[in-house]
Amino acid sequence: MARLALLGAALLCALAVSTQGSPEGHGTKTEMMGAGRLLQQGPHTNSDPPYNYNCHGFDWAASSSSAEITELCDSPASSFPVADCDGDMQSPINIVTSELADPTDRSGVSGINLRGMGSSDFVLRSNVKVNIEQDMKISWDAPTSGNLPTIMIDGTEQRFQPIQLHFHHFASEHTINGQLYPLEAHLVMASLDDPNQLAVIGTMYKYGNGDDFLARLFGKVEDALEERDDVSYGSKEVPIDMEISPKDHVLPQSSLEYAGYDGSLTTPPCSEVVKWHVFTSPRTISIDQLKTFERVSFNAHPNEAIPTNNRVIQPLGTRAVYRYEATAMDDSGDGTGNADELSSPTTVTATYDIMVSGTASSLADMFNNGARLDNGGFGPDDQAEADLLRQIQRRARANSGAEGAEVVRMMKFTAALGRRRLNQQGAAAEMDIRYYFEGSTDQEEATSAVNGMNPSSLGSSSSGLTDVQQTEVTSSASSLRAGLGLVVAAFFGAALAL
Structure with missing residues (x-):
């Protein structure tokens, strides 16, 4: 009863x-x-x-x-x-x-x-x-x-x-x-x-x-x-x-x-x-x-x-x-995570078409000039740009499931280069992000994880990074491509300055 x-x-x-x-x-x-x-x-x-x-x-x-x-x-x-x-x-x-x-x-x-x-x-x-x-x-x-x-x-x-x-x-x-x-x-x-x-x-x-x-x-x-x-x-x-x-x-x-x-x-x-x-x-x-x-x-x-x-x-x-x-990942990290600790990581590099203005435009200029988070390229007056770079890398890492993520290229274009046109919202640009997965992750799985992301998650309208669209994904060999991209970026940067 x-x-x-x-x-x-x-x-x-x-x-x-x-x-x-x-x-x-x-x-x-x-x-x-x-x-x-x-x-x-x-x-x-x-x-x-x-x-x-x-x-x-x-x-x-x-x-x-x-x-x-x-x-x-x-x-x-x-x-x-x-x-x-x-x-x-x-x-x-x-x-x-x-x-x-x-x-x-x-x-x-x-x-x-x-x-x-x-x-x-x-x-x-x-x-x-x-x-x-x-x-x-x-x-x-x-x-x-x-x-x-x-x-x-x-x-x-x-x-x-x-x-x-x-x-x-x-x-x-x-x-x-x-x-x-x-x-x-x-x-x-x-x-x-x-x-x-x-x-x-x-x-x-x-x-x-x-x-x-x-x-x-x-x-x-x-x-x-x-x-x-x-x-x-x-x-x-x-x-x-x-x-x-x-x-x-x-x-x-x-x-x-x-x-x-x-x-x-x-x-x-x-x-x-x-x-x-x-x-x-x-x-x-x-x-x-x-x-x-x-x-x-x-x-x-x-x-x-x-x-x-x-x-x-x-x-x-x-x-x-x-x-x-509950314990959690520290949001203050830069997104590169523990990639340096991985002995033989599986890497994937994704290329994104982006529009940049304001802080994002300044970040692209600084990136073309060699500024990085780990080389002292961001001074006391550049914290907004450094914070945006950290945010992009954290979001890329969190949303892909990668152990780490690093922006390796960011380059602005002009209409004369035949890429995306300039408009009132900013300048057309490209951005490469390299994703680091554990070595036990096969290439197909890592690529699928990156492709499964919504590219817009990397954007920040308040910082002027908008209209993010993924255009290409390449495997570990992309490191050479990224390096060549930096050379091309430096060349066009110098040419535009003349």
């Missing part, structure tokens, strides 16, 4: 915070990178195994087929019991901050090192798609190399690729000191070193100012609904022109303290393969933004939506939950 009372209380709580239901968005790596599950009251027949949110997960476990639960849930629990949902390491949990353990006491597992993903310059933008469904799952082409997050597990440093982001709303899944939040975001990551290992970053939202990233997301969804005949509520994997910076758009903007523990997927099959990292400082969301999730849910499935898409809190059992503070 105690369990039944708890179930009733949980359902009343879910009803109090109001509206919708649907899929969690977790699953096997293949499932997570594919289509989302439908929102419906009946079992999720396109998931394996099928399930629903009628009882917020009470009826998923094989041991939950009691007559009381079957009657209260108004559905036969025997239609989707899952043995793994009875495990001893289930998620979500209640996190009690005063009881968090010292991470040095944790055996075999470290906290997460965000590395490049902790930089504003790490942006996910390739092939971004959104499900116009209740969980608003966003997916992209997952990066496979470079400065990815790492977790030490059983003596091996595993690299994790972020693969999708989704939301639980009107009731968070985890609670902190017993408190439910109106929204919880899950950034799901898959290990590149163990196909059965996942990691999830959880971020809470409290009521307050609207979230800029969510505002842009909702705007892209509305544009797609209005402008495309093949898009409607309920559409999945709808392409959108959207950039996701985990640091700026998902992580808390204040403290990076988080609770780490070993847990599970929060939907069937409830596999206990997740390293959880739940941040204890929330972001904010407005009431109107929260209502957007409601509108999407009910419009996608007007006759089938049920309250919330959260699983009830699971017993902690004998597990410990540990206190961490």
Whole structure:
């Protein structure tokens, strides 16, 4: 009876915070990178195994087929019991901050090192798609190399690729000191070193100012609904022109303290393969933004939506939950990273057509005259140009996944040279960036990583670097080409000065 009372209380709580239901968005790596599950009251027949949110997960476990639960849930629990949902390491949990353990006491597992993903310059933008469904799952082409997050597990440093982001709303899944939040975001990551290992970053939202990233997301969804005949509520994997910076758009903007523990997927099959990292400082969301999730849910499935898409809190059992503070790449670096430490790096050089004015134009002139960050070519009055060069290299490194990136050529042209014409926005120019990958990265993979970038991510309109377009990618042999480019640049620079 105690369990039944708890179930009733949980359902009343879910009803109090109001509206919708649907899929969690977790699953096997293949499932997570594919289509989302439908929102419906009946079992999720396109998931394996099928399930629903009628009882917020009470009826998923094989041991939950009691007559009381079957009657209260108004559905036969025997239609989707899952043995793994009875495990001893289930998620979500209640996190009690005063009881968090010292991470040095944790055996075999470290906290997460965000590395490049902790930089504003790490942006996910390739092939971004959104499900116009209740969980608003966003997916992209997952990066496979470079400065990815790492977790030490059983003596091996595993690299994790972020693969999708989704939301639980009107009731968070985890609670902190017993408190439910109106929204919880899950950034799901898959290990590149163990196909059965996942990691999830959880971020809470409290009521307050609207979230800029969510505002842009909702705007892209509305544009797609209005402008495309093949898009409607309920559409999945709808392409959108959207950039996701985990640091700026998902992580808390204040403290990076988080609770780490070993847990599970929060939907069937409830596999206990997740390293959880739940941040204890929330972001904010407005009431109107929260209502957007409601509108999407009910419009996608007007006759089938049920309250919330959260699983009830699971017993902690004998597990410990540990206190961490996230570590990340220092944004102050120049982007060249640890390229000098690589004994035999795989290198790729990309050529970009650019327009330069203001600071970017000055940087191109200084670059042609031999100024570099490591040779004292930038004086006290040239900090704006030096900062722009560092920014370009940091962004190139973060967005390509390379270990390092270096601008090796920047040359302006005139209309007489037959290149891009001069216009009011500035002068036409070219820029070469050399990308350094670990030697274990083959040439094809490195080239694909560079080609997968959005060139516009290198630009800075405030500094006069605009209209960035990639025109060529070459392999390690490009070092000779770059050197010849500097000679040509010097020649034309002298000629134009006459």
